[in-house]
Amino acid sequence: xxxxxxxxxxxxxxxxxxxxxxxxxxxxxxxxxxxxxxxxxxxxxxxxxxxxxxxxxxxxxxxxxxxxxxxxxxxxxxxxxxxxxxxxxxxxxxxxxxxxxxxxxxxxxxxxxxxxxxxxxxxxxxxxxxxxxxxxxxxxxxxxxxxxxxxxxxxxxxxxxxxxxxxxxxxxxxxxxxxxxxxxxxxxxxxxxxxxxxxxxxxxxxxxxxxxxxxxxxxxxxxxxxxxxxxxxxxxxxxxxxxxxxxxxxxxxxxxxxxxxxxxxxxxxxxxxxxxxxxxxxxxxxxxxxxxxxxxxxxxxxxxxxxxxxxxxxxxxxxxxxxxxxxxxxxxxxxxxxxxxxxxxxxxxxxxxxx
Amino acid sequence: xxxxxxxxxxxxxxxxxxxxxxxxxxxxxxxxxxxxxxxxxxxxxxxxxxxxxxxxxxxxxxxxxxxxxxxxxxxxxxxxxxxxxxxxxxxxxxxxxxxxxxxxxxxxxxxxxxxxxxxxxxxxxxxxxxxxxxxxxxxxxxxxxxxxxxxxxxxxxxxxxxxxxxxxxxxxxxxxxxxxxxxxxxxxxxxxxxxxxxxxxxxxxxxxxxxxxxxxxxxxxxxxxxxxxxxxxxxxxxxxxxxxxxxxxxxxxxxxxxxxxxxxxxxxxxxxxxxxxxxxxxxxxxxxxxxxxxxxxxxxxxxxxxxxxxxxxxxxxxxxxxxxxxxxxxxxxxxxxxxxxxxxxxxxxxxxxxxxxxxxxxxxxxxxxxxxxxxxxxxxxxxxxxxxxxxxxxxxxxxxxxxxxxxxxxxxxx
Numbered sequence: 001x002x003x004x005x006x007x008x009x010x011x012x013x014x015x016x017x018x019x020x021x022x023x024x025x026x027x028x029x030x031x032x033x034x035x036x037x038x039x040x041x042x043x044x045x046x047x048x049x050x051x052x053x054x055x056x057x058x059x060x061x062x063x064x065x066x067x068x069x070x071x072x073x074x075x076x077x078x079x080x081x082x083x084x085x086x087x088x089x090x091x092x093x094x095x096x097x098x099x100x101x102x103x104x105x106x107x108x109x110x111x112x113x114x115x116x117x118x119x120x121x122x123x124x125x126x127x128x129x130x131x132x133x134x135x136x137x138x139x140x141x142x143x144x145x146x147x148x149x150x151x152x153x154x155x156x157x158x159x160x161x162x163x164x165x166x167x168x169x170x171x172x173x174x175x176x177x178x179x180x181x182x183x184x185x186x187x188x189x190x191x192x193x194x195x196x197x198x199x200x201x202x203x204x205x206x207x208x209x210x211x212x213x214x215x216x217x218x219x220x221x222x223x224x225x226x227x228x229x230x231x232x233x234x235x236x237x238x239x240x241x242x243x244x245x246x247x248x249x250x251x252x253x254x255x256x257x258x259x260x261x262x263x264x265x266x267x268x269x270x271x272x273x274x275x276x277x278x279x280x281x282x283x284x285x286x287x288x289x290x291x292x293x294x295x296x297x298x299x300x301x302x303x304x305x306x307x308x309x310x311x312x313x314x315x316x317x318x319x320x321x322x323x324x325x326x327x328x329x330x331x332x333x334x335x336x337x338x339x340x341x342x343x344x345x346x347x348x349x350x351x352x353x354x355x
Numbered sequence: 356x357x358x359x360x361x362x363x364x365x366x367x368x369x370x371x372x373x374x375x376x377x378x379x380x381x382x383x384x385x386x387x388x389x390x391x392x393x394x395x396x397x398x399x400x401x402x403x404x405x406x407x408x409x410x411x412x413x414x415x416x417x418x419x420x421x422x423x424x425x426x427x428x429x430x431x432x433x434x435x436x437x438x439x440x441x442x443x444x445x446x447x448x449x450x451x452x453x454x455x456x457x458x459x460x461x462x463x464x465x466x467x468x469x470x471x472x473x474x475x476x477x478x479x480x481x482x483x484x485x486x487x488x489x490x491x492x493x494x495x496x497x498x499x500x501x502x503x504x505x506x507x508x509x510x511x512x513x514x515x516x517x518x519x520x521x522x523x524x525x526x527x528x529x530x531x532x533x534x535x536x537x538x539x540x541x542x543x544x545x546x547x548x549x550x551x552x553x554x555x556x557x558x559x560x561x562x563x564x565x566x567x568x569x570x571x572x573x574x575x576x577x578x579x580x581x582x583x584x585x586x587x588x589x590x591x592x593x594x595x596x597x598x599x600x601x602x603x604x605x606x607x608x609x610x611x612x613x614x615x616x617x618x619x620x621x622x623x624x625x626x627x628x629x630x631x632x633x634x635x636x637x638x639x640x641x642x643x644x645x646x647x648x649x650x651x652x653x654x655x656x657x658x659x660x661x662x663x664x665x666x667x668x669x670x671x672x673x674x675x676x677x678x679x680x681x682x683x684x685x686x687x688x689x690x691x692x693x694x695x696x697x698x699x700x701x702x703x704x705x706x707x708x709x710x711x712x713x714x715x716x717x718x719x720x721x722x723x724x725x726x727x728x729x730x731x732x733x734x735x736x737x738x739x740x741x742x743x744x745x746x747x748x749x750x751x752x753x754x755x756x757x758x759x760x761x762x763x764x765x766x767x768x769x
Contacts, residue, residue: 050448050452051448051452052445052448052449052452055444055445055448056445059441059445149536152536152538152541153541156541159538159539159540159541159542160467160486160487160488160541160542160545160766161440161464161467161468161486161487161488163471163488177448246441250440250441250444250468251471252440252444252467252468252471254440254464254467254468255538256438256439256440256464256538257439257440257441259439262439296434296435300433314392316393318393318435319393
């Protein structure tokens with residue numbers, strides 16, 4: 001796992017705990033962070049960036065939020081969750097129904113959506129105190145099935161779907177990809193910042209201690225039950241917030257948007273990006289979104305140029321490739337893209353010397 | 356060596372891009388399709404997509420579409436939605452940026468999720484699958500299906516008419532429905548109690564758990580409740596389970612398949628022997644019909660196109676669905692070209708001067724004539740007729756009714 005380890009460049013030393021805990025430690029990092037924010041702000045105005053590209057970026061931002069939560073639970077705390085999409089659904093339905101039934105605006109729905117998903121997470125996370133690994137994974141799989149069943153049979157509009165208003169600030173509606181882009185990016189940055197703060201706090205260290213050896217962690221005085229539940233709560237809160245954003249962005253909520261397959265996608269994203277890494281989460285989501293787009297272009301071309309392939313083979317290429325990529329990462333680079341990123345940074349700092 | 360490999364790979368990728376479809380010369384209109392090429396419904400969508408694609412390519416091969424104000428060829432582009440509404444919306448945006456003037460697909464969930472986009476960007480939808488909200492829009496043109504909530508309603512009206520003809524045996528009409536645990540199933544039964552009261556009959560429903568391999572308990576309960584006939588609300592896999600259970604318990608109650616699967620698919624999946632006597636609803640001529648029933652001109656064309664493009668694969672019913680969508684789009688463009696020149700042909704013009712002027716269009720005999728009348732939402736449901744077929748001992752389908760009027764119920768908008 002790559003989380004929690006940071007080696008500052010030679011010559012940079014923190015002389016107080018506060019300085020040591022800073023997210024941005026050097027001027028270079030500060031400049032790069034500001035440059036990245038400016039770039040994010042300018043992207044919609046860059047030539048060649050279409051509404052479709054912006055839709056992809058909005059989807060990426062929402063997926064980053066959802067995967068951050070999952071990485072906190074799975075990557076940092078070591079608790080496997082294969083039902084994240086169900087908690088996204090809870091958030092989306094909560095925000096959507098509050099808007100559809102009561103007319104609540106986006107801003108009033110976002111916290112209740114996160115809390116509703118967190119409550120569901122608490123319920124399904126409770127067995128985590130006694131279960132580990134695959135057994136725990138099964139309870140989260142049960143969450144996917146049970147929550148979907150409840151939505152299908154207890155919420156009459158769930159299968160039909162219903163419309164949701166886009167967010168608004170006064171008369172300004174976030175109802176186009178360009179407008180929503182800024183909102184989604186703001187939320188993604190905020191949630192990244194919160195996650196980054198969390199994992200370097202005492203809570204984050206407790207999560208990592210539990211992940212690395214829960215018996216040793218308990219012997220050190222860490223309340224396993226409390227922290228495991230807290231990890232579930234945070235993970236599903238993130239999912240709920242992502243769900244609320246999704247509902248108000250799509251302006252449409254329906255049950256079929258939250259499947260087990262989506263949960264698998266989220267897991268693949270954090271595995272590819274790097275378990276236990278905030279940067280890795282972002283890399284993983286971007287990598288998978290980009291890979292999907294490339295394959296959606298190349299797949300049909302392959303099919304077209306190879307007439308012996310059966311109808312639809314080009315599209316099936318997507319699942320085969322994504323599955324293959326996940327396996328390759330697990331075998332060749334289990335620490336994910338985040339580790340590669342770290343290696344690049346080290347190389348840059350040490351260049352031209354190899355030591 | 357490694358550099359050489361990289362270079363060769365790069366050349367290969369470039370070659371693939373260059374080998375892609377070249378831009379058509381002359382005027383062209385863009386027809387978009389958002390379909391789930393991957394995901395749970397990929398087989399259905401692939402067939403549907405193939406039907407539309409083959410037809411527009413066939414029309415292009417014939418020289419394109421000619422009208423009084425000019426002629427055009429069609430550029431067909433598609434996008435894999437993976438049966439996810441969010442991806443469908445992404446796809447709509449992408450296709451619109453590529454100049455799409457009309458969209459087609461066969462996913463009822465997409466019809467509803469994309470409705471706001473169709474109305475906002477004035478791009479009509481021609482589809483085989485109406486959702487719930489989309490039944491309220493004049494931008495939606497259905498080619499065959501009367502909407503998910505009308506499957507059981509139309510069937511109930513048909514069974515009731517048979518029962519009445521027989522002198523109302525038993526005095527009370529009780530019907531059964533086996534409902535699979537699939538997301539669309541509650542929609543099919545939406546407001547069914549109210550409907551039953553209106554029709555003065557009783558519909559008993561029983562749910563079949565997901566993944567079950569035995570529907571005997573459900574069928575037994577429906578039999579005990581006195582169901583005269585049973586409607587099967589399940590996709591092909593669930594329906595085969597119902598058929599196997601019915602056979603094992605010697606059930607002698609007629610079973611009818613809903614449009615979530617076709618009898619042809621069930622014969623392929625469960626075998627002809629199992630499916631003998633099974634009834635199903637159709638909205639166009641079935642592919643697996645008795646060979647003694649003559650092919651319509653549309654069916655002959657479908658068979659020719661399928662054989663030409665996929666000689667090693669078996670043609671299935673959903674191909675006809677896609678073909679019908681393609682036919683309606685082409686007909687709409689042809690009519691619009693009588694009023695507007697190709698360079699002015701956008702989605703709005705296609706709707707106003709093309710699709711809204713389609714009258715008595717039967718897809719070369721594949722279905723009942725369709726007319727889309729502006730201001731008449733019922734007409735946007737399409738042909739509004741259902742025909743019931745049954746599997747015979749040879750594994751082919753025989754019609755058991757003429758074309759019956761479908762019900763046109765709409766789930767109320769909030």
